[in-house]
Amino acid sequence: xxxxxxxxxxxxxxxxxxxxxxxxxxxxxxxxxxxxxxxxxxxxxxxxxxxxxxxxxxxxxxxxxxxxxxxxxxxxxxxxxxxxxxxxxxxxxxxxxxxxxxxxxxxxxxxxxxxxxxxxxxxxxxxxxxxxxxxxxxxxxxxxxxxxxxxxxxxxxxxxxxxxxxxxxxxxxxxxxxxxxxxxxxxxxxxxxxxxxxxxxxxxxxx
Numbered sequence: 001x002x003x004x005x006x007x008x009x010x011x012x013x014x015x016x017x018x019x020x021x022x023x024x025x026x027x028x029x030x031x032x033x034x035x036x037x038x039x040x041x042x043x044x045x046x047x048x049x050x051x052x053x054x055x056x057x058x059x060x061x062x063x064x065x066x067x068x069x070x071x072x073x074x075x076x077x078x079x080x081x082x083x084x085x086x087x088x089x090x091x092x093x094x095x096x097x098x099x100x101x102x103x104x105x106x107x108x109x110x111x112x113x114x115x116x117x118x119x120x121x122x123x124x125x126x127x128x129x130x131x132x133x134x135x136x137x138x139x140x141x142x143x144x145x146x147x148x149x150x151x152x153x154x155x156x157x158x159x160x161x162x163x164x165x166x167x168x169x170x171x172x173x174x175x176x177x178x179x180x181x182x183x184x185x186x187x188x189x190x191x192x193x194x195x196x197x198x199x200x201x202x203x204x205x206x207x
Contacts, residue, residue, distance in 0.1 A: 005147035008140045009158050011111075014169030015137035021173045022130045033131035035092035040100030040110055040135050044142040047104025059105060060204035063112075064197050070116030071193030074186050091121070096135065103136075104143040111136040112196050115189050125185040129176055133169075 022028040095117045103110030111132045118128045147153065176185055 005144055005153050006157055006161065008144040008147065010161050010165045011136055011140035012144055013162055013165035014172075015111075015133045015140060017166045017169030018133040018173040019137050021170055022133060022177075025177060027126070027130045027177055028134060029127060029131060030134075032088075032127065033092075033134050035089045036096035036099070036114060036131070037135045037138055039093045039096035040103070040114070040139040041142045043097050043100030044104035044110070044139045045146045047101040047106075048143050048146040049104075050101070051105050054105065056105065057204055059102065060200055063102065063106065064200050064204060067112060067116075067193045067197035067200065070120065071190040071197065073120055074116060074190030074193065099135070100139045100142075103139050104146065106200075110139045112193065116193055119186060119189065125182045125189065126176060129185060129189070130173075133173070 019028065095114055099110035099113040099117075102113060114135055115128055115132045118131070119125055180188070
């Protein structure tokens with residue numbers, strides 16, 4: 001029972017570190033991510049509580065299929081790029097709601113849904129990654145606090161994972177902004193989707 005809150009805790013710290021670096025270098029578009037952030041944060045506790053009633057194995061299989069599809073599209077295809085012009089509140093809120101709910105239900109930060117969905121809709125990969133870091137920080141924190149309230153935490157384990165989580169978030173963000181092109185970022189996210197899909201598949205199979 002400690003795996004989910006630990007995963008959310010790692011996401012919280014690593015994305016907090018990444019977001020601080022994004023803000024420091026002026027890489028974060030607050031207006032773009034706000035609708036997604038608000039709804040994802042509100043829906044994460046709903047997903048965490050729903051875990052008591054929803055057979056998660058079916059959700060896991062759907063999630064695996066989505067991740068494989070998204071990873072394939074990002075590695076082998078090039079979605080038509082679209083700038084964030086106009087009002088995308090409804091679009092962002094829908095993505096944020098689904099991501100927040102599934103993130104809380106499955107014990108993940110929701111980035112596996114937000115990033116591919118936005119990139120497939122044509123948003124610039126680095127902008128998506130920076131926005132996702134902010135959103136996943138808040139949605140993960142919200143889900144983690146729910147598990148804290150339920151009393152299912154291993155504080156010794158959380159202490160051990162703290163420093164690697166913070167360092168990983170900082171390093172990944174630095175490499176993305178200063179060492180990689182947008183096309184490379186998109187492909188890396190695609191590979192990450194495959195890795196998450198494999199991990200989720202093993203969980204669904206009970207391995």
